[in-house]
Amino acid sequence: MSLPTTITAMHVKDIRYPTSIQLDGSDAMHKSPDYSCCYVILETDGPLTGHGHTFTVGKGTDVVCYAADIMKKYVVGRKLDAIFNNFGQYWHEVTCDDQFRWIGPEKGVTHMATAAVMNAIWDLWAKIEGKPLWKLLVDMDAEQLVNCIDFSYIEDVLTKEEAIGILKGMDATKATREAEMRETGYPIYTTSCGWLGYSDEKITKLATEAMSQGFSRFKMKVGQDVKDDIRRAAIFRKVIGPDRIWCVDANQVWGIQQAIDWMTALAPYKPLWIEEPTSPDDILGHAAIAKALNPLGIGVATGEMCHNRVMFKQFLQAGALQFCQIDACRLGGVNEVIAVILMATKFNVPVCPHAGGVGLCELVQHYAMFDYIRCCGTLENRMTEFADHLHEHMCDPVVVRNGHYMPQKEPGFLVGMKAQSLSDYEYPVGAAWQKLFDEGVFKRDHAHENN
Numbered sequence: 001m002s003l004p005t006t007i008t009a010m011h012v013k014d015i016r017y018p019t020s021i022q023l024d025g026s027d028a029m030h031k032s033p034d035y036s037c038c039y040v041i042l043e044t045d046g047p048l049t050g051h052g053h054t055f056t057v058g059k060g061t062d063v064v065c066y067a068a069d070i071m072k073k074y075v076v077g078r079k080l081d082a083i084f085n086n087f088g089q090y091w092h093e094v095t096c097d098d099q100f101r102w103i104g105p106e107k108g109v110t111h112m113a114t115a116a117v118m119n120a121i122w123d124l125w126a127k128i129e130g131k132p133l134w135k136l137l138v139d140m141d142a143e144q145l146v147n148c149i150d151f152s153y154i155e156d157v158l159t160k161e162e163a164i165g166i167l168k169g170m171d172a173t174k175a176t177r178e179a180e181m182r183e184t185g186y187p188i189y190t191t192s193c194g195w196l197g198y199s200d201e202k203i204t205k206l207a208t209e210a211m212s213q214g215f216s217r218f219k220m221k222v223g224q225d226v227k228d229d230i231r232r233a234a235i236f237r238k239v240i241g242p243d244r245i246w247c248v249d250a251n252q253v254w255g256i257q258q259a260i261d262w263m264t265a266l267a268p269y270k271p272l273w274i275e276e277p278t279s280p281d282d283i284l285g286h287a288a289i290a291k292a293l294n295p296l297g298i299g300v301a302t303g304e305m306c307h308n309r310v311m312f313k314q315f316l317q318a319g320a321l322q323f324c325q326i327d328a329c330r331l332g333g334v335n336e337v338i339a340v341i342l343m344a345t346k347f348n349v350p351v352c353p354h355a356g357g358v359g360l361c362e363l364v365q366h367y368a369m370f371d372y373i374r375c376c377g378t379l380e381n382r383m384t385e386f387a388d389h390l391h392e393h394m395c396d397p398v399v400v401r402n403g404h405y406m407p408q409k410e411p412g413f414l415v416g417m418k419a420q421s422l423s424d425y426e427y428p429v430g431a432a433w434q435k436l437f438d439e440g441v442f443k444r445d446h447a448h449e450n451n
């Protein structure tokens with residue numbers, strides 16, 4: 001096979017799945033989300049294509065696609081070697097476009113678009129090397145890996161030399177951990193039993209099934225009504241028993257004191273963490289909640305809406321999170337995610353990636369393996385999220401065995417979606433959407449009224 005040298009074209013698609021019909025993915029803030037993504041395909045002068053996406057929730061996916069489209073000028077016509085040899089510098093160039101950065105910078109729509117593009121480029125790199133992404137990251141020279149990071153604004157807590165030191169310090173033992181991953185996989189928890197819109201009966205049924213599949217870690221959505229939460233917590237504990245790991249997620253609905261009071265009411269059910277108790281931007285608020293809940297044995301988890309490495313740096317400096325939930329699409333792709341994993345390693349804070357979305361499990365499995373094998377070297381207090389939705393649309397869905405992600409062997413980032421799914425669920429023109437519009441199940445978005 002001839003290896004590609006140049007990116008020759010970039011296509012961007014608005015893909016949406018109607019998950020709100022069953023209330024899959026529902027939480028106190030996002031009551032009926034449609035799991036969606038901005039999906040990027042890179043063509044090359046060889047047979048390989050790169051696929052990447054960024055997760056969104058329905059409306060606004062077109063806005064992210066528009067932003068990704070603007071980035072074409074940094075992608076099409078570029079030599080792959082030139083990108084890979086100076087990846088950190090390239091990432092800086094893309095994120096610092098002197099006009100486009102005004103509507104970011106490095107946050108929100110522009111940064112999510114960056115993630116889709118960067119994820120597609122990393123997919124190409126892994127395919128060229130003939131390895132799954134986790135293995136590419138595990139095998140890469142420390143210097144080469146660190147060369148992929150833009151250290152702007154984080155050098156006060158992590159220098160290039162320190163990052164290289166962390167990676168090299170683990171090299172002698174990494175083969176043992178890689179073998180362990182191949183044997184037993186990486187521990188995961190399931191969110192899919194405890195979405196907010198699910199009935200008590202559904203929670204009981206799904207948690208019972210998950211237990212029989214070997215899951216021993218669970219998460220439940222909270223934050224709409226404290227009495228409901230207490231009842232649902234009791235149901236969960238009754239099914240999973242007193243000792244299995246159980247976490248809760250409020251998706252930002254509370255103020256600071258409200259979060260402390262609500263979690264004090266749920267404390268008897270022994271949650272390991274409260275996730276996103278308040279505004280994702282309120283670093284000192286998270287620190288106050290963490291301080292108040294520490295005596296109850298409850299940690300604070302956050303990160304799925306943490307804009308960038310600079311925010312994570314401050315969360316870590318302020319002791320505002322006990323579980324660092326990197327998100328493969330909220331951050332600007334692999335380059336920034338590895339920077340955050342290395343900072344968390346330095347602060348000795350467990351990384352527990354967020355994966356409630358479409359294609360997120362497929363993305364974060366690589367980070368979990370990389371983190372364990374190459375960075376932190378421990379599984380203590382670590383687990384990655386699993387959400388059991390839409391995997392049937394993926395070309396290489398995650399492999400789950402006995403409550404663990406098993407490392408995959410195919411080359412790439414493994415986030416490609418099936419051609420039929422891309423065609424059926426492209427918004428608003430795909431056949432699946434046309435049918436839902438015709439049947440009156442969905443109305444077209446305001447922006448798409450004429451399609």
Ligand SMILES: C[C@H](O)[C@@H](O)CC(=O)C(=O)O
Nearest residue numbers: 025026027030033355356
């Ligand atoms: C809207 C999403 O489903 C969100 O609830 C996911 C999430 O918070 C998680 O998986 O954690």
Ligand SMILES: [Mg+2]
Nearest residue numbers: 249275276304
């Ligand atoms: Mg969450």
